[in-house]
Amino acid sequence: MSNIKASVIIPTKNPGEIFRPVLDSVLSQLTDWPFEVVVIDSGSRDGTVEFVRSKANVKLIEIPAHEFGHGRSRNTAIANSVGEYAAVITHDAQPVDPHWLQHLVEIAESDTRIAGVFGKHIAYPQASVFTRRELELHFAGFKEAPIVHLDDANRYAEDVGYRQFLHFFSDNNALLRRSVWETIPYPDVDFAEDQSWAKSIIEAGYYKAYSDAGAVYHSHDYSLFERLQRSFDESYAFKRIFGYILCPDLISMFKSVVALSRRDVRYARSIGMLRRAPLQVVHAVMDNVMRLLGHYLGSRGEKIPTPLRKQISRDKKLLAQ
Structure with missing residues (x-):
């Protein structure tokens, strides 16, 4: 039986230079237990594959671009990992500090009913002031109730806002309990695979948690x-x-x-x-x-x-x- 506590899963597709500090930050995590890193790449042509191969302690899975699916590819990577937990991030989500992974796992281990944990997003320093404020306002709303579950069936059926709050989950920065994932894997959908998964685990009676300390830099200033x-x-x-x-x-x-x-x-x-x-x-x-x-x-x-x-x-x- 593996003694690896967590597997960090990172899908990549031509991420560019931003991925290099992301992977280095993941590899430098300080934890009380062993962890592994799995990168699943779907046809990068920008040197990403070569960079990953240069890291002896990273497992690389390569799939053709046409086989990529937001849920499907993450399922493939998790299936090829061994950790008790799967920490899933994107190639542009950089852990804020070397205790990011430890923080996510600690929340999950506080209650065996927690199926998944999502962590805070902080805007990159170069992001616009409006992007920074939008993220601050969004994630501040989860601090008051960091662990939630479906505790009111009637409200869940009638209150869209309540459902949206329970369904919110972002695998730009998240942790899944493997034993739950084995029963409820990611759905094979073309968008919102993370919130679809959260809907399934909430309706199955599991808990969902938020970690303010397990933060990543992740933001976009869109045109x-x-x-x-x-x-x-x-x-x-x-x-x-x-x-x-x-x-x-x-x-x-x-x-x-x-x-x-x-x-x-x-x-x-x-x-x-x-x-x-x-x-x-x-x-x-x-x-x-x-x-x-x-x-x-x-x-x-x-x-x-x-x-x-x-x-x-x-x-x-x-x-x-």
Whole structure:
């Protein structure tokens, strides 16, 4: 029987230079027990495979690009690992400190009913102030209830916000208990495999946990069109998988754009940014427009012709590269 406590799983596909400090940070983790690192690559042509091969203590799995699937590939990597836990991150999620892995495992070991743990995301230092604040606000909401489960069936059936809170899970930075994964593996879906998995484990009666200390640097300053693409993918997937309609109509879209933009302008004014960098504030407002437009289009994705839908989708574009 293996004495490896955790296996760190990293899918890669042409990640570029950002992956090098990510892998080095993972390999330098300080833990009270042995761990292994498994990289599953789906056709990188940017030197990533050669870099991984230069690390004697990293297991490399290579698959053709057309075999990649968000859930499927992670399942393949976990199946080829041996740890009691599988810590799953993306190739651009860098552990903040050398105790990241220890923190995630400690939370999981605090209660055997915990099937999965997701950790905090912190914006990279070069990220925009709006990206940094968005992540801070998002993850602050999980600190008050770091361990949750389905404790109100009636509310779960009727309250969409409650379901969304219980379903949220990000395998940009997460830990799965192997014994649960063996029964409930990742679903083979084209998007939101992490939140689909969380839905399954929550409905099976397991607990889900959040680790504020087990943090990674992970953020994106999207271009305006990339924001629309990302939001479209999210909205289209959430409707198909969960039945969520993120933007039901144009009136809701307008109200949400106004509310988010007022929030961002107030914040910009409070830190003196409105005068110092007005164009960045304008970009933030336009980013809100593209986010909500993407949600509006995604909630109607099945009505959009397939060729056009593929052009709008950021995920499809990245998979095709």
